[in-house]
Amino acid sequence: MESGSGSLDKVFAITGNPNSGKTTIFNQLTGLHQKVANYPGVTVEKVAGTVRVNGTQFTVIDLPGTYSIHPRSPEEKIACEILCGLRPDTPRLQGVVCVVDSTTLERNLYLALQIRELGLPMLLVLNMADEMKERGGAIDQQQLAAQLGVPVVSTVGNRGLGVSRIRDFLARQAALDHMPICVGIPSGRPDPPEVRDRYHRARQIVAASQTERLRKPGLQDTLDRIVTHPVLGTALFLAIVIVVFQSIFSWARPLMDGIQVLFLWLSGWVKAHVEVPLLRSLLADGVLAGVGSVLAFLPQIFILFLFIALLEDSGYMARAAFLMDRVMKKIGLQGKSFLPLLSSYACAIPGVMACRTIENKNDRLATMMIAPLMTCSARLPVYTLLIAAFIPQTRVVGNLISLPTLALLGLYGLGFGIAVMVASLLKSSVLKSQATPFILELPPFRLPSARTVFNTIWNRCRFFIRRAGTVILGISLLLWVLASFPNTGDIHSSAAGSIGRVIEPVIRPLGFDWRIGIGLITSFAAREVIVSSLSTIYHVQAGDTGLTLVETVRMQMTPLTAVSLMVFFALACQCISTLAVVKRETNGWRWPLFLFAYMSLLAYVCSLIVYQGGKALGLA
């Protein structure tokens, strides 16, 4: 190993129980210098970041939160392999930072003791120091360090207190010349005596180092009682869901309008100042129409991820799983399927990856197979466009909810309802399994830290923006070329027109014309691309009409077609990235192909029923 002045190839890992504040500490250490490499082609497993200390840099990997490093679930296996230096894609570790929640020291020490047994240089971080103090607890750090044989620091993660001492540890370890070696590699499953021994040791350590015991938290109990109350809790759950959806529509509106106005203005500027007609059309109809129409949805995605991050970090999400377990069990799944499914409302990719926390293989597969039916944020642009075009802004149910919100809720409900049916079908046939234990920690309610929430949202939005700048820009350009050439002045005889007409017979029964057909094809790259595609096609076809996309769509589609199209989007698996991540997670083509086949069939049949049924009823 070269002994350079500390560099990115010096790698550390952060471990800890879930809810110990691990992510918060990681964010404090790395700031925005993070790489969430979780998309096909890059390593799925790790969130890695760069830490700078006095001009030198190291890499820190945020391992999945676990209670034990005995490899049982795929997540624990990854954590264990990285810790032991067994993964070819990750360099051996220079040291480990183990974050523990000081308010549940004994339980957290179980993992800390396991990690210490690996023999790597280790730092114990006593996080949640403020909460412990508030509840009258105190820990003798020196005594704890002596008992454990590793250095100890105490921190308040969300306020960044004590984090500099973690940096000092990293710098100190990185300065060492030799590469530490992991000595104890855990086997498949610990036996009961082993667990007992470790807990026995943990109890001794706590007895020796905890100088004041903690009082029971009073406020927590009250909150917990309300949130899990049969009536109040359920009402709160529904209220939260409704508030999330309502705000996606009303709060995001001004921002979205702003972005649209900006792009209209840019487009107008291009039209006025670019002389060459072809270039003018390329910029205005290809680039700006395509990218602008998708970027306009950034505010909605921002709000959705904001809510998910808040619910998760505050500790509410676990209560939701607690409330939902019984219901999930009915359809053959479990409370733990709830989080992957909820994440899938943002995006199926993290959702599918979150399935790793489900130990039972069949439960995991069943959850993965229905995750893409949850209404992901990429569907929102499509829904928003069509709803805005065809559903009037009337208020219903005593002025409480607007009709568009109701329509949106209906679409979310459709995806969910079908998912429930698919899950029970799968679980009662090919994926039948024994009921699995459901063990879930209900963490204390905590004020989410602005920084962690912001980081989560930033990582998601960055991904979305990057996609708008690459995939969506590329497709918009390609489409513009296809729609503009051969240049006869009529899009119908262009290359895109020809392709569209080839597939038109297949989709005609669903009420879709060739332009929607092109949109459908392009949306395989990403669902929201259909919005930019339609925008580009209508633009090229009609030239600049001065109309917004919503107004254009209103003229070009019938309401029944719009409904059929929304149903199609609700059910079809138009997302190559999702299929790729399912292939990765299941190690083969079988499940992604099955996923694609069943969802496409479902979408086709349901749209067919909607359109033909609607026509038969004279709705046209």
Add this chain to the structure above:
Amino acid sequence: MTIIFSFGIIALVTKTLDRLTEGETGVIVGFDLPTDTQIRLMEMGFLEGHEVTLVRFAPLRDPLEVDVLNSRISIRRSEASGIRLRQFG
């Protein structure tokens, strides 16, 4: 439910975790669960000799919220019924 009399007056009652009422506490004495499940529970702090308190049932009486080692863990009735407790009755 087994009742063991000791000292004649104080009765030691053993029952399973799912039979506690909300707010009641017991000490774990053993498990009747598949080994895998037992070990997972043990790693979360459900160990012989440890105190557990049934905090509440979920609305449909399943799962349960349990206090063990100062943290709150949710488990299903099916697992809770495999955890044997000792109580001073």
